[in-house]
Amino acid sequence: MIRPRLIFIAFAAALAVAPAAGAAAPPERLVVLLERERSDAATAVAARAGVRPDGPRAPQIGLVTVTPRPGETMAQAARRLRADPAVASVEPEGRMRLRYVPNDPALSAPELSPRTPGGTTQEWWASPMGLPAAWDVTRGGGALVAVIDTGADGSHPELAGKIRDAVDLDETFGAGPATTDEHGHGTHVASLACARADNRIAIAGAGLNCGLLIIKSDLSDSSVATGIVEAVDRGADAINMSFGSEAGRGSAALRRAIDYAVGKKVVLVAAASDGVLVNGDLRPVAEQGYPSNVLQPTGTGASLNVGRGLSVTAATAAGTRASYAGYGSQISLAAYGAFGADGGPAGLLGAFPLEKTELESGDHPCKCRTKINGDARYAYLEGTSMAAPLVTAVAALVRDLNPDLSLQESLRVMKQTARRPGAGWAPDLGWGILDAGAALQAAKAMDRTKPVSRLRITRRSSGGRRLTVTVTGSDRGPKGVVSSGVARYDIFRSLPGRAARKVATTTTGAAVQVSAPAGGASFFSVAVDRAGNREVKPAKADARVG
Incomplete structure (x- = not known):
């Protein structure tokens, strides 16, 4: 959900210097x-x-x-x-490397809005949210973020080449295809998630090299439910929903679509409420409306292992909840959605289409635009709508890095690593402000891949009753995930007509002596790694005698 603010500032973007290439490999010492x-x-x-x-x-x-x-x-x-x-x-001798910093100038160019604290950059949220540290773990080239919204301007330089697929389910916002955006909201949200990095233009999206699946929706129950299903079937790692109702739990169709995504381990992220208007002021509320309250039902926010997705509220640069942003037991965690100071940038800088747009009901065009190097296709917007895609993009990085995690593990790692002054959950920011670097480091260390092994008979005694067997195996997980390594190999023997029984264990796979009765026997091994993952019993024995 979104709150536009007025700003008339043009920026001179500083270009980052690319590191030297082609240096000789250092000697091994x-x-x-x-x-x-x-x-x-x-x-x-x-x-x-x-x-x-x-x-x-x-x-x-x-x-x-x-x-x-x-x-x-x-x-x-x-x-x-x-x-x-x-x-x-x-x-x-180990060797460290320079931290990866994309050359997008907003990461380092000073923010020039009036009364902005010194040292504030245009993309002021990237560093405190740990994005550079996350990008050191993964650049996210395999991650796919689905954005169900008002479409996205596919011609925008921040989105060019980033949209892998698009679906038009809109009968309200405009007649154009999904890669057009007559409203502007969807373009801004999509850019915060996956704006093109290293193109020397403005911002880098939170998911860096992630791809986008744009689903243009009119936000009706049927459109959103169908959009969720389309996103799941087209391979999305995470789905962003920067919208919501004032109350209710949504239609049965919407809840069934959410069930479908949960069953496929897709992370669903919804923006919490941006409050209700009372005498001209937005007042925060504890009821977030759907889909937020379906992902994190009332009374479950403080339960680390409960929830079907993430309900995201907006934090300020000072680390507090934005004055208008939702709070309470339906909040999972927070991300930056407003600068929050008296002065400073009017929200988060993102892509915006050139067309006359409406961000709220009525006929008023967006008055939030700014220019980057003379390009007017940018805007400052604030709201939980802006916080949600930051979380969605990082969730997609987690899923892409370590697809063996269960959905609950993916949700839990995002919440457990979030930053807040005190430990645990609180109504204002849930489990805290997203820390992308900590989340990716934690996911990197979570070995959930089962090891594999194979047993061979290497020697038989002259009578054939004593056998020497050896086991080989490995514990290789997804690229980028630290495997824990094989802890032991359990050796099983199966006699004719009987269930298999463990007859020996080896921690190295070295030669082990086993016996084979006169009636013959079958043998196989099962590896167990140091994280407790156990190899599935093979369908066929590794070796037979007799």
Whole structure:
């Protein structure tokens, strides 16, 4: 939900400098720490191990870097060094890298609105919400965000090449296809989620390289319900709904569509209420209306594991709830939706179509426009409508990075990693303000992939009753997720007409002795990783005898 504000400011966008490319790969080295912090010890240790000091050294802390002698591996050199009593530790040298920062100027260009605090950038919400840290984990190229809204201007430079699919379910907002937006709301929302990054133009979307599925809707129950189903069937990771009613729980059709998305593990995100108008002022309310109150029903916000999606309220740059934004037990968490200070930018900067548009009922055009390098296709808007797509985009990054997570795990990781001054849930911001970097780091460490293994018989005794078996296996999860590694292999034996029973366990897969009765037996292995994931029992035995 949205609140336009008036602003007449043109910006001069600063261009980011691209990092140098084509540099030679650094040498592989070992970092050695000595037991004694003496400058003469390093030379002696290197001579005894037959390695060459190479690179920085800091005798004050006993540090020296070395390279192996020609023709040998790092592991061979490390073994000799570790055998020296003068050596405290030996490690392969790691190498860090510069934090990724897209070249979109709004990330660094100063915000020039009147009475803006010094150091405020045009995309002021990116850094405090942890987006650069999230982009270091994943750039989101495989993520797909569905935006059910008023369409989106597909010709806008921030959306060009980002719309992977579009569906028109609108009979009210305009006669154009889904890639047009006579209203403006949908274009702004879509850009906050997935505006094109690294194009040296204005903003970068929260989901960086994510793709968009634009569903133009007239916001009727049937249109929204159909839009949800279309989004699920077309592969959306998360669905944004920056709209809602004042009360009620929606139609049975809408609730069934939400059930359909939940069953397919798609994250649903809805904007909380932007309040009700009382004597000309917007007053916050505890009833968020549907679909928000269907995703986070009354009384469930404080329950970490309860909810069918995320109901999002708006926070200010100061970390407080926006004065008009919804609160209470139907709130899951918050994201930035208003600057909130007396002065400063009039909301979040995003893409906006050129056509005359209406953001609220009536015939008044949007008075929220601004220019970026002379381009008037931008606007400042504030509201829970602007907060929701930031959450949706990050949810899509989580789902794309670690598709093995259950829906509840995806929702929980977003809530558990949110930032707030105190721990736990509170009515104003729910579980806190979204921290994208923390959410992605947590999802990266959640190994939910089952390991795999295979057993082989490598030797039989002369009588055939004693067997030696070995097991090989692996624990590989989705790219970018840290696998916990195989903890053990359970070895099972099945006799004719009997259920399989575990007969041995090995932690390394090394040779294990098992017996085979005269009537024959079948054998298979089941791997278990350190996260507790257990391999599914194979449909066929790995090996048989007799």
